[in-house]
Amino acid sequence: MSFKIIVLAKQVPDTRNVGKDAMKADGTVNRAALPAIYNPEDLNALEFALRVKDQIKDAEVIVVTMGPFRAAEIIRESIYRGADKGFLLTDRKFAGSDTLATSYAIALAIKKLAPYHLVVAGRQAIDGDTAQVGPQTAEKLGLPQVTYAEELVAVTQKDITIKRRLERGVETVKSSFPLAVTVHGSAADCRPRNAKRLMKYKHAKTLTELQNETKDYTHLYNERPYLNIEEWTVEDIDADVEALGLSGSPTKVKTIQNVVFQSKDSKALGTSNEEINDLMKELLDSHIIG
Amino acid sequence: MNNIFVYCEITEEGHVADVSLELLTKGRSLADELKIKLEAIVIGANLKGIEKEIFPYGVDFIHTADDKRFFPFTTGPHAKILIKLFKEQKPEIVLFGASSIGRDIAPRIASALKCGLTADCTSLVIGDHEDKKQNKVYKNLLYQIRPAFGGNIIATIINPETRPQIATVREGVMKKEIKAENYKGKIVPFDIKNIFDEVDFAIQIIDRHIEKQKINIKNSQIIVSGGYGVGSVENFKLLFDLAELLGGEVGASRAAVDAGFAPHERQIGQTGVTVRPKLYIACGISGAVQHSAGMDESSKIISINTDSHAPINHIADYTINGSVDEVIPKMIKYYKENSK
Ligand SMILES: Cc1cc2nc3c(=O)[nH]c(=O)nc-3n(C[C@H](O)[C@H](O)[C@H](O)COP(=O)(O)OP(=O)(O)OC[C@H]3O[C@@H](n4cnc5c(N)ncnc54)[C@H](O)[C@@H]3O)c2cc1C
Ligand SMILES: Nc1ncnc2c1ncn2[C@@H]1O[C@H](COP(=O)(O)O)[C@@H](O)[C@H]1O
Numbered sequence: 001m002s003f004k005i006i007v008l009a010k011q012v013p014d015t016r017n018v019g020k021d022a023m024k025a026d027g028t029v030n031r032a033a034l035p036a037i038y039n040p041e042d043l044n045a046l047e048f049a050l051r052v053k054d055q056i057k058d059a060e061v062i063v064v065t066m067g068p069f070r071a072a073e074i075i076r077e078s079i080y081r082g083a084d085k086g087f088l089l090t091d092r093k094f095a096g097s098d099t100l101a102t103s104y105a106i107a108l109a110i111k112k113l114a115p116y117h118l119v120v121a122g123r124q125a126i127d128g129d130t131a132q133v134g135p136q137t138a139e140k141l142g143l144p145q146v147t148y149a150e151e152l153v154a155v156t157q158k159d160i161t162i163k164r165r166l167e168r169g170v171e172t173v174k175s176s177f178p179l180a181v182t183v184h185g186s187a188a189d190c191r192p193r194n195a196k197r198l199m200k201y202k203h204a205k206t207l208t209e210l211q212n213e214t215k216d217y218t219h220l221y222n223e224r225p226y227l228n229i230e231e232w233t234v235e236d237i238d239a240d241v242e243a244l245g246l247s248g249s250p251t252k253v254k255t256i257q258n259v260v261f262q263s264k265d266s267k268a269l270g271t272s273n274e275e276i277n278d279l280m281k282e283l284l285d286s287h288i289i290g
Numbered sequence: 291m292n293n294i295f296v297y298c299e300i301t302e303e304g305h306v307a308d309v310s311l312e313l314l315t316k317g318r319s320l321a322d323e324l325k326i327k328l329e330a331i332v333i334g335a336n337l338k339g340i341e342k343e344i345f346p347y348g349v350d351f352i353h354t355a356d357d358k359r360f361f362p363f364t365t366g367p368h369a370k371i372l373i374k375l376f377k378e379q380k381p382e383i384v385l386f387g388a389s390s391i392g393r394d395i396a397p398r399i400a401s402a403l404k405c406g407l408t409a410d411c412t413s414l415v416i417g418d419h420e421d422k423k424q425n426k427v428y429k430n431l432l433y434q435i436r437p438a439f440g441g442n443i444i445a446t447i448i449n450p451e452t453r454p455q456i457a458t459v460r461e462g463v464m465k466k467e468i469k470a471e472n473y474k475g476k477i478v479p480f481d482i483k484n485i486f487d488e489v490d491f492a493i494q495i496i497d498r499h500i501e502k503q504k505i506n507i508k509n510s511q512i513i514v515s516g517g518y519g520v521g522s523v524e525n526f527k528l529l530f531d532l533a534e535l536l537g538g539e540v541g542a543s544r545a546a547v548d549a550g551f552a553p554h555e556r557q558i559g560q561t562g563v564t565v566r567p568k569l570y571i572a573c574g575i576s577g578a579v580q581h582s583a584g585m586d587e588s589s590k591i592i593s594i595n596t597d598s599h600a601p602i603n604h605i606a607d608y609t610i611n612g613s614v615d616e617v618i619p620k621m622i623k624y625y626k627e628n629s630k
Contacts, residue, residue, distance in 0.1 A: 103401060128438075129561050130409045131393050135365075136401035144492035145365050147394045161496070166390040169500035171362070175493050250406035250452040254419055254433065257444045264607060268598070271612030273620060279592075279608060280624040288569050288590055289512065289536050290629050 003059040003157065004116040005049045008106060008137070009042035009078060011071040012127040036070065038077055041122030043190035045183040049120045050082045050191065051152045052160070060084045064109050066094060066102060072206045075229050079201045080193040085226075087113075088206055091233040093241055098249035103136035105244060108237040110141060117177040118160075123148060123184050131182070138180035146173055148184040206231045291430070293327040293351075294320055295381040295454070297372065298344065299391050300334040300361060302500050306343045309387030309461035314347035316414060316464040317385055321348075323416050324430055326382060329353065331375065331480075333368050335361035341477055348469030355480040359491065362498060363391050365398065366490035373402045374485060381454040383432050385414075388458035400456050406449035407456040408434035410560055412463055412583045419448055432457065437560050437579040444579060462508050462564035505539065505555050511568045512538030515558055515585070518545035519574020519595065520614050526551045528618040529573060535625055541565065541585075543575045559584035573614045577602025594618070 013034035046063070053059040063078040063086035065071050075086030089109055097105065110119060119141070121134035131147075138145040151163040153172060161174045165184045203220075206229045210217060221227050234241060242248060269275045284290040294317045299307040314330060321328040327350040332340055337356040344352055355371050376384065376399065384399070386392035388410050400407035413435040419428045431448045432455040438445035449455045507513060514533040516526055526540070533540045542552035544559060558565055560580040570588035575581060577593075577600055585591075586605055593606035594617050603609040610617055 098406070099397070100400060100404065100406065128409075130407075132397040132400070132407060132409065135394060135397035139369070139398040139401035142489070144489055145394070145398070146493060147365075148390060166500065168502070169498065171495060171500075172497040173364075173493050173495050179492070250404070250449045251408060251447050252450060253438075254446040254448045256438065257446070264605060266603065266606050267608045269608060269610045271610060271616055271620070276610070276617060276620040277624045279610075280621055280628070283569070283590075284625075284629060289625070 003053075003056045004113065005052055005059060005061045005118045005120060006110055006113060006116050007042070007046050007049045007061060007063045007078065007083065008119065008121040008133070009046065009063050009065050009074050010039045010122075010125050011036050011065065011067050011074045012039045012125050013037075015126050036073070038074055039122055039125045039127075041124060041126075041183060041185045043122075044185055044187040045120045045122045045181075046078055046081060046083065047188050047190040048149060048152060048181065048183045049118070051188070052118060052155050053082075055155050056157060062086065062113060064089065064106060064113075066090070066097075066105055066109075069206065069208045072209060072229055072231075076201065076204055077193075079204060080198045081191055082194060082197065086229060088229060088231045089233075089237070090206075090208075090231050093234045093244050096246040096249065097244055098251045099130055099132040099136055100250060101244050101248035103133050103140055104248065105234075105237065105239055106133065107137050107140035108239050109232060110137070112232075112237060115178075117179070119143065119178070119180045121180070121182045123182045134180065134182035141178075141180070143178055143180040144175060145180045145182070146175060147182045149181050150184050150187045201227070203227055204229055291324060291326050292380050292382045292453075293329050294324075294383045294385070295329045295331060295376070295379070296385045297387075297392065297395075298330050298332045299363075299387055299389060300332065300337075300340075302502075304334075304336065304340075306332070306340065307387060307389070307461075308466065309389055309392075309459070311343075311347060311466040312461065312464040313385045313387060313459060314344065314349060315467045315469075316459070317383075318348035318469055320383065320414065320416060320432070324382070327351065329379075329381070331355075331372065333360050333371055335359075341475075345473050345475050346468045346471050347466075348473050350475040351478055352475060353478050353480050355482055357482060362495055364491070364493045364495065365394055366492060367486060369395055369398045369402075370485055370490050371480060371482065372399050375480060376403060376454060384454040384456045386456070386458045388460040392458050396456060396458050403452075403454070405452040405454055405456060406447070407458070408436060408447045409458050411436050411457045411459050412560060412564075414457060414459070419450055421450065431455070437583055460560075460562075460564060507539045507541055507556060507558070507563050507565060510539035510565070512536045512571075513541045513558075513565055513567045513569070513585075513588075514538055514571045514573065515541035515543070515575060516546050516551060516573045516614070517543040517575030517581075518549060518551075519576070520546060520551060521574070523551055525615050528615065528622075532571075532618055532622055532625075535622060536569075538567070538569070541570075543578075543581050546575075572602050572606070573618065575602055576600050577605070 066089035124131035150165040153161040298310040329351040541558040
């Protein structure tokens with residue numbers, strides 16, 4: 001039996017580069033101005049999985065991502081870097097899912113891929129920094145969990161030893177399989193794309209992407225089945241629609257408020273020696289410093 | 291209406307963690323407003339006497355589970371106990387610290403109980419909600435307030451239908467305050483007989499190095515904080531020089547941490563530390579909500595920024611329109627020549 005490692009990866013808007021043009025005049029977020037990227041800690045998760053694969057014979061790394069059609073990019077990127085294959089959960093009925101509904105869908109997809117040894121997620125996705133989907137999925141699968149993994153210390157067919165990064169220190173733990181792991185951003189960076197894999201899988205596509213091509217490549221994909229990226233809908237994972245999307249999400253956004261800072265009466269200063277010195281003097285005199 | 295529960299974390303030294311005491315304080319005031327009781331849960335080893343640290347915060351019931359296998363924390367047994375307890379007690383609200391432990395376990399609980407969870411709240415308030423579509427009014431919900439996606443907006447999250455309403459809050463966001471030194475509640479030992487499976491103890495800890503908190507930004511009275519605009523690790527050294535001179539600490543924005551100018555432990559804001567110093571000098575920080583959420587209660591704020599319209603300037607007492615590398619050396623020079 002092969003050793004199956006499932007990686008959860010998400011495509012996210014690059015909130016790290018939120019510039020001024022990221023906000024529209026009406027105060028809403030201009031998603032178009034934010035490039036979609038591979039969630040950074042999910043790349044650490046992918047590397048963690050690939051390192052396990054490097055040490056175990058017949059190990060297989062499978063990426064699962066839930067998102068819109070274009071999230072197939074995440075699967076291609078994973079394959080270029082060494083993953084064996086991927087599944088894209090995509091369906092309008094998933095839209096609006098909070099972390100509970102997301103973990104429900106992802107857990108069902110993982111059950112379809114059973115038996116497996118490891119489920120590896122990033123610690124958190126930068127679009128919300130919730131760090132919830134990993135543990136929530138683990139709970140739904142009844143798996144023990146190791147959060148904040150920083151280093152793969154050792155792994156065999158039977159067990160795994162992992163160093164964790166905590167707020168104030170480190171901890172080394174050991175576990176048997178099956179197990180869920182969430183990987184911290186301080187773990188090893190992901191290896192780059194492999195040139196050979198890039199050539200081989202450059203045209204890997206989902207059915208939806210193929211249907212948008214102007215030319216008919218069906219024969220090519222029949223000849224080379226490894227180029228097919230499978231899409232799964234709500235029916236494919238036998239999900240209860242009520243447990244998905246808005247209806248399956250207990251958290252609701254009641255209001256969104258623009259931040260209007262209550263302007264204080266502030267003193268505006270320039271950078272002349274005099275102005276800086278006066279300020280420092282004032283701070284000293286009022287015993288705020290000194 | 292049922293009660294509010296706070297999960298109390300136990301520190302290396304065997305005390306209740308600050309973040310939990312802060313949440314007990316908040317829990318007490320929410321409980322008063324809702325006219326319900328406040329309950330605490332402590333899971334650990336050798337808990338004898340721990341109630342003395344907890345009752346003064348106005349706690350009516352303490353649920354304890356005491357066993358040598360419960361410390362150091364592992365997810366399995368703690369989650370098992372909490373899920374069982376909450377299924378029996380059906381709390382109205384549950385609060386966890388947004389710590390390594392709280393953020394590990396809270397999502398498991400929410401997943402098992404199929405209820406909502408909001409991470410990193412910066413404020414918790416009771417309020418009503420009218421669902422116009424269903425023509426339904428929900429009374430006394432917990433508004434879980436946090437900055438949201440992309441900054442510049444604050445979202446109020448609610449869980450109208452599901453219970454408990456679960457939230458995590460970072461250390462320092464709420465203030466801790468003793469209710470009454472001799473407040474008396476009841477201790478309720480939790481029966482752990484026959485509840486565990488082998489899988490609950492699947493994780494074996496083989497080594498631990500936990501340090502006492504090294505950098506103490508939270509309690510520092512003066513903070514010199516740098517953002518992306520500081521530009522380089524070298525320029526950040528200027529901030530360290532000034533902070534040292536003033537007897538303060540150096541903080542950083544997330545963009546500065548991401549750029550590698552400062553380590554994550556110095557990050558201030560929604561996903562970092564919350565601070566309330568006497569003086570906060572914001573150097574090259576634009577002032578996104580996620581940042582200001584962690585420092586806007588500072589007594590005096592000075593902003594040094596090349597952009598006179600930077601949002602941070604709205605909350606600053608003094609704004610210096612100029613470059614960090616020009617201004618800081620001048621401050622250092624004046625201070626050296628004129629203090630004492
Ligand atoms: C879920 C989530 C959680 C987050 N949590 C946090 C958090 O906890 N803490 C946090 O800080 N951020 C957090 N952020 C990020 C936040 O939204 C901002 O992106 C970040 O605070 C911006 O940092 P900055 O002000 O240093 O950088 P920028 O926004 O790039 O601002 C740089 C500033 O420097 C000024 N400047 C440039 N050159 C100079 C110079 N030579 N001298 C003086 N000024 C100069 C510029 O005018 C500008 O105002 C979070 C974001 C998300 C999505
Ligand atoms: N839509 C998704 N598809 C695949 N993985 C996801 C998805 N959402 C979250 N995850 C995984 O769960 C982790 C935590 O996400 P979050 O709870 O959103 O911070 C991420 O780092 C991913 O590994």
